[in-house]
Amino acid sequence: MRRLAIALSVFILLLAGIAGLAWINRIPLAEWAIDTYQPETLLGPISVRISDISLSTVSVSEIRARYRGPVTIQDVTIDFAIGKGPRIILPAIRIGSLNAALSFADWFDLLDTIAPDGSDDGQDGLPTVPVTVGQITVETIDFYVETPKGYALLNGRLAANGPIDLSEPSAVQRLLQGLQGDLLLSAGAAGFPVESGAMGGGSLVVNAIFAAGSATLEAITPVRLNLEVSEPLPGLPDLPVGVYRADIGSDALPFKLTLGYETAPVPALKKIQVAPFPFALDTPFGTAEAEATTTPTTVTEAQTDPTALPLVLKGRLDLKQVPLPAGIKADITGRFEVDKGARTSIALKQGFAVSADMSASPLLSDVPPDALAVLGKVASFRTDSKMAIDIAAGNEGRTITGDGAFSVRSGDVTLTVPDGFDLEMTPRQDMEIAAKTVDILISPGNAPIAGKAGFGELAARIGPDGAGRARAGYRLDTDLLQSKGFLALQFAGDRLGIAVTDAAMSLPGTDMSIPSFQATATLADDGIDLAATVEEVLLGELRALKRPLSLTGTAIPAGWGYDFNAVGSIDDIVAISAKGTYAGGDVVMTFGSGDIPLGPGGADLSELTDLVDLGRSDPNGSIRVEGELTYQHGGISGYADLHIAEIGSVLADDTEISVLGTVTFDLSKPPATLEPATLTGSLSSDILGTIPFKETFTIRETGEMEVTSLEAQFLGGTITIREGLASASAGSLTGRVHAAAIDMNALADLMAIEGLEGTGRLTGDLKFHVTGDAIIIEAGELRADKPGILRYQGEALRAAASGNENLALLVQALENFHYEVLTLGIDIPEFGEGIVTLHLEGSNPDVLEGYPFDVTINLESEYGRLIREFLELYQEMDVILQGAVR
Numbered sequence: 001m002r003r004l005a006i007a008l009s010v011f012i013l014l015l016a017g018i019a020g021l022a023w024i025n026r027i028p029l030a031e032w033a034i035d036t037y038q039p040e041t042l043l044g045p046i047s048v049r050i051s052d053i054s055l056s057t058v059s060v061s062e063i064r065a066r067y068r069g070p071v072t073i074q075d076v077t078i079d080f081a082i083g084k085g086p087r088i089i090l091p092a093i094r095i096g097s098l099n100a101a102l103s104f105a106d107w108f109d110l111l112d113t114i115a116p117d118g119s120d121d122g123q124d125g126l127p128t129v130p131v132t133v134g135q136i137t138v139e140t141i142d143f144y145v146e147t148p149k150g151y152a153l154l155n156g157r158l159a160a161n162g163p164i165d166l167s168e169p170s171a172v173q174r175l176l177q178g179l180q181g182d183l184l185l186s187a188g189a190a191g192f193p194v195e196s197g198a199m200g201g202g203s204l205v206v207n208a209i210f211a212a213g214s215a216t217l218e219a220i221t222p223v224r225l226n227l228e229v230s231e232p233l234p235g236l237p238d239l240p241v242g243v244y245r246a247d248i249g250s251d252a253l254p255f256k257l258t259l260g261y262e263t264a265p266v267p268a269l270k271k272i273q274v275a276p277f278p279f280a281l282d283t284p285f286g287t288a289e290a291e292a293t294t295t296p297t298t299v300t301e302a303q304t305d306p307t308a309l310p311l312v313l314k315g316r317l318d319l320k321q322v323p324l325p326a327g328i329k330a331d332i333t334g335r336f337e338v339d340k341g342a343r344t345s346i347a348l349k350q351g352f353a354v355s356a357d358m359s360a361s362p363l364l365s366d367v368p369p370d371a372l373a374v375l376g377k378v379a380s381f382r383t384d385s386k387m388a389i390d391i392a393a394g395n396e397g398r399t400i401t402g403d404g405a406f407s408v409r410s411g412d413v414t415l416t417v418p419d420g421f422d423l424e425m426t427p428r429q430d431m432e433i434a435a436k437t438v439d440i441l442i443s444p445g446n447a448p449i450a451g452k453a454g455f456g457e458l459a460a461r462i463g464p465d466g467a468g469r470a471r472a473g474y475r476l477d478t479d480l481l482q483s484k485g486f487l488a489l490q491f492a493g494d495r496l497g498i499a500v501t502d503a504a505m506s507l508p509g510t511d512m513s514i515p516s517f518q519a520t521a522t523l524a525d526d527g528i529d530l531a532a533t534v535e536e537v538l539l540g541e542l543r544a545l546k547r548p549l550s551l552t553g554t555a556i557p558a559g560w561g562y563d564f565n566a567v568g569s570i571d572d573i574v575a576i577s578a579k580g581t582y583a584g585g586d587v588v589m590t591f592g593s594g595d596i597p598l599g600p601g602g603a604d605l606s607e608l609t610d611l612v613d614l615g616r617s618d619p620n621g622s623i624r625v626e627g628e629l630t631y632q633h634g635g636i637s638g639y640a641d642l643h644i645a646e647i648g649s650v651l652a653d654d655t656e657i658s659v660l661g662t663v664t665f666d667l668s669k670p671p672a673t674l675e676p677a678t679l680t681g682s683l684s685s686d687i688l689g690t691i692p693f694k695e696t697f698t699i700r701e702t703g704e705m706e707v708t709s710l711e712a713q714f715l716g717g718t719i720t721i722r723e724g725l726a727s728a729s730a731g732s733l734t735g736r737v738h739a740a741a742i743d744m745n746a747l748a749d750l751m752a753i754e755g756l757e758g759t760g761r762l763t764g765d766l767k768f769h770v771t772g773d774a775i776i777i778e779a780g781e782l783r784a785d786k787p788g789i790l791r792y793q794g795e796a797l798r799a800a801a802s803g804n805e806n807l808a809l810l811v812q813a814l815e816n817f818h819y820e821v822l823t824l825g826i827d828i829p830e831f832g833e834g835i836v837t838l839h840l841e842g843s844n845p846d847v848l849e850g851y852p853f854d855v856t857i858n859l860e861s862e863y864g865r866l867i868r869e870f871l872e873l874y875q876e877m878d879v880i881l882q883g884a885v886r
Contacts, residue, residue: 071100079134088131097140104147134162136175141183150189150201157181158210177262179215183208190226197231213262214271219255223248238323242284249277271296272309279315285322286332290315295341313338327361330354334383343392348404354381373446376411385420400425412450414441429464442478451478455487467492480631482506496523509635511540511670528555530566539670542610547571558583573603580629591640592626598647621647621658629667637668644679656684665699672701676708683712707735715750716743717761737766739782744790755795760788760819766826780826790817790840813844813853 045065052059063073075096136159143154158181164174185208190201202225209216227244249255253276260271274294281288290313319332334352339345358364359377367375387404402423407416419436426432438455455472462468470489476482485503489496498521506513519532530553537545553566561583569575574596580589596603599620627640646660659681666674676698683691693712699705710721720738741761748756766780792814802808819842827835838857843850 071102073098089134090131091134093133093136095136095138097142098138099140099142101144102146104145130165130167132162133164133166136160136162136164138181147189149191150187152185152187154183154185156183156208158183177213179210180212181210183210184220191228194227195233195235197229197233199228199230201226201228214258214260217255217257217259219249221254222250223255236323238327240284240321240323243282244284245282247278247280247282253278274309274311279313283319286317286319288315288317288319290336310341311338312340321357324356326363327358328363329357329360331357343390345388345390347386347388348383350383350385352383352387356380370446374412374442379408379410381408382406384416384418389423399427400431412443412445412447414443415439416441431460431462431468433460433462433470434458438472449478449480451476451480453477460489465492479508482508494525497521498523507631507636511538512544512636513538527557528562529553530555530564544609545570546610547573547608549576553578555582564589570608574608587629587631589630590626590628593624595622595624595645597622619647621645623647627665627667635668639674640665640667646681658682669701671699671703673697673699714739714742715746717741717763734769735767737768737780739764739766741785742782744784744788755793756791758788758790760784760786760822762822762824764824777826777828782824782826784819784822787818787820787842788822790819790822791815792817809847810853810855813847816844816846817853818842818845 047062047064049062049064050058051061058078059076061074061076063076065071073095075094077092077094078090079092138158141154141156141158143152145152158179160175160180161178162174164171164178184205186205188201188203190199192200194200202223203221204223205220206223207218207220209218225246225248229239229241229244231241233239255277256275258271258273258275259269260273261269272294273296274292276291276293279288279290279292293312293314295310314335314337316335317332319330321329322332324330332354335349336352337345337347337349339347356379357377358379364372364377383404383406385405387402387406389400389402392399392401400423403420405417405420407414409415416439417435417437418439421433421435424432435458436456438458440453440455442450442452444450454475454477456474458470458472460468460470468491472487473485474487475484483503483505486501488499488501491497498519500517500519503517503519504513504515505517514534514537516535517532519530521531522529530551532551534545534549534551536543536547537549547570549568549570551566551568553564553568555562555564558581561581563579563581565579567575567577575594576591577593578589578591580587596605598605602620602622605619622645624643624645625640626643627638629636629638629640642663642665644660644662646658648656648658659679661677661679663677663679664674666672676696678694678696680694681692683693685691691712691714693710695710696708697705697710698708707721712719718740719742720740721735722738740763742763744758744760744762747762748758761784762782763785764780764782767778768780769776792811798811817840819840821839821841823837823839825835825837825839827837835858839855840857841852841854843852
């Protein structure tokens with residue numbers, strides 16, 4: 001026993017000696033153990049210099065690593081205790097300073113270091129012992145990282161409150177939850193490879209302040225991001241080369257971001273708040289400036305997208321030649337506002353403008369050259385008031401609403417919405433557009449027409465498939481056409497239907513107007529189907545067409561115009577047709593009608609048009625119209641042929657007239673004729689008999705008919721009217737009658753003078769003027785062509801001569817008077833009966849042995865009435881002709 005006691009005493013003393021020796025050499029032994037059994041670390045081998053070890057505290061003067069530069073931790077104090085398990089408990093760790101000065105070959109090397117491939121399984125070195133940390137304090141942090149293309153400098157202090165069980169997966173969460181302190185990060189980079197042909201860079205100086213459950217980042221200087229493009233980028237081939245710079249924040253108003261987070265049960269972002277900050281973008285094609293403001297945002301589990309942060313941007317753009325898709329370059333200038341919250345609102349301030357240059361765009365390759373000359377290659381947009389679009393997201397989709405006044409100009413065409421518009425797009429992608437006024441102005445230039453189109457109370461609805469309808473009142477005022485009415489559109493796919501109702505139209509430069517019409521058109525790739533109904537056509541105050549005109553036809557695209565063909569009818573009685581072209585604003589067409597029957601069972605022209613006034617006549621026969629019309633800016637030209645196929649008509653006193661021939665009208669000066677017209681016919685009267693005639697005349701623009709000549713076979717000779725001028729509007733007829741070779745005997749029979757007969761023919765001239773109330777003949781005279789015989793054996797003259805020797809001798813001489821000179825003088829004043837004077841020079845061989853007589857006799861006969869009858873019929877005939885062609 002004694003030996004055993006002595007042995008145990010020696011062993012205990014030995015252990016005590018060993019323990020004492022170890023305690024005395026505790027610092028060298030600890031440093032040796034760390035050097036020998038340390039696990040592999042990211043920083044490589046680590047050297048530790050311990051200044052003191054007590055039963056509850058370890059003081060480390062320096063921890064140093066050599067990794068791409070010195071990494072040093074100095075003045076470290078670690079409080080510790082041994083718990084159950086066993087478990088190491090570190091109630092407090094204080095680090096006086098943490099310093100590093102690192103150098104990397106490039107930024108990718110630095111990123112690989114921060115996030116290396118693979119992981120350390122922690123099985124090498126000393127056995128793993130659970131460690132619990134109470135409080136960690138780093139009083140000074142000073143990190144510097146350098147690459148050939150930039151640097152990063154981090155300064156500050158940090159502290160974390162525990163307890164933190166480093167062996168638990170939630171250790172990092174607990175560390176972040178209790179993190180406090182502040183860090184100052186200053187960094188700059190240039191030449192950072194972003195993509196082939198682009199290098200990135202920038203600079204920032206940010207102060208990060210950590211408190212319980214939150215972190216605030218505040219830029220001391222503007223955050224600057226640079227992108228240097230040296231060659232076209234694969235995804236953006238039209239992006240100009242050059243330097244792109246973005247500045248976030250400014251010296252006066254730095255960028256400030258506050259993040260609220262929690263770590264249990266898992267790390268999660270709970271709140272985001274950004275203080276107002278300015279934003280500036282400088283590019284090779286201009287600048288953009290804005291001021292951004294946000295509201296604090298609570299992040300829910302359903303709202304995991306950080307871009308959902310409410311944001312308001314107010315700024316200005318001044319960009320030149322911005323590359324857009326399809327080779328379009330745009331100039332963009334003006335102020336804007338973007339409000340991104342529960343709904344997104346985009347507002348363009350008054351004067352915001354976009355000018356799009358499409359010169360190099362392939363979109364123009366299919367546009368016809370004529371259309372391109374009108375529309376130009378540059379389109380511009382400008383807001384005339386604040387223009388806003390709101391986008392609201394719902395469970396079923398997005399609703400888009402918008403309003404504002406704007407104008408768009410492209411070439412010679414300008415579209416203006418002066419009173420603003422209303423836009424609504426439902427979640428089903430149905431779009432409704434409304435505008436009080438829409439104006440389209442076509443300026444003189446390359447456009448085939450110039451003028452203005454206005455649309456009022458426009459309402460349109462468009463479905464998700466692009467099909468829709470629209471309706472508006474319209475007013476069209478161009479140098480080719482003026483019109484107003486209501487317009488309805490329906491469109492689906494490549495088809496467009498147009499309906500015009502309650503419309504009126506007039507042609508500038510003419511007296512022609514259409515006070516009421518309806519029309520439809522269906523547009524497709526192969527052309528246009530047309531239909532129209534015209535209620536009436538006015539020519540000045542005259543109703544040129546009094547009955548409905550119906551037309552149907554087609555128009556086939558031909559360059560910058562159409563080839564058209566149409567057929568129709570007037571009141572289902574008169575068939576008409578037209579075909580031609582519309583090109584360059586000009587209409588060139590041929591037109592015609594079928595035979596228009598007149599009389600019983602045919603057309604009543606007075607019911608169809610006011611242009612035909614046949615007075616008391618009731619014509620029969622037929623007429624036909626054909627011609628060619630050209631309508632250019634400000635006027636109509638062309639001709640119309642009126643073919644008269646022997647029209648018969650009954651005039652006053654059952655006198656009949658029939659005419660045939662062709663009259664060609666000048667459509668540029670209606671109702672003027674283009675050239676002298678010749679009509680032939682006959683006039684039949686119980687008094688005058690049948691008188692064949694041939695008349696050549698022209699009609700002036702005033703409507704007056706100028707008679708070049710009218711030749712009528714009358715009483716065995718001819719009567720020719722020259723210098724004739726008939727006016728249907730004034731009801732007058734003026735001219736000069738030339739009678740040639742009128743048979744004396746036939747004239748005596750026609751005059752119904754009892755007992756009068758004779759030989760010879762009369763020739764002479766009468767100048768006349770016929771009005772509605774009077775017939776005036778001034779100094780008219782008919783003279784016998786050569787000597788002849790006049791025999792008068794009337795009982796009335798014998799009775800008058802009874803008891804008068806001289807008069808009885810004259811009566812005796814007239815029974816067989818051989819005249820050398822015979823004249824009839826006719827003089828009818830405006831008022832009174834008028835005088836017909838017979839002047840004779842000659843003798844009767846059976847009286848006074850042929851003694852010569854020279855006598856003048858005033859005749860009372862039907863001669864004046866006959867002249868009146870003839871001239872009245874002639875006047876009525878010419879008025880009818882004018883009425884038929886006016």
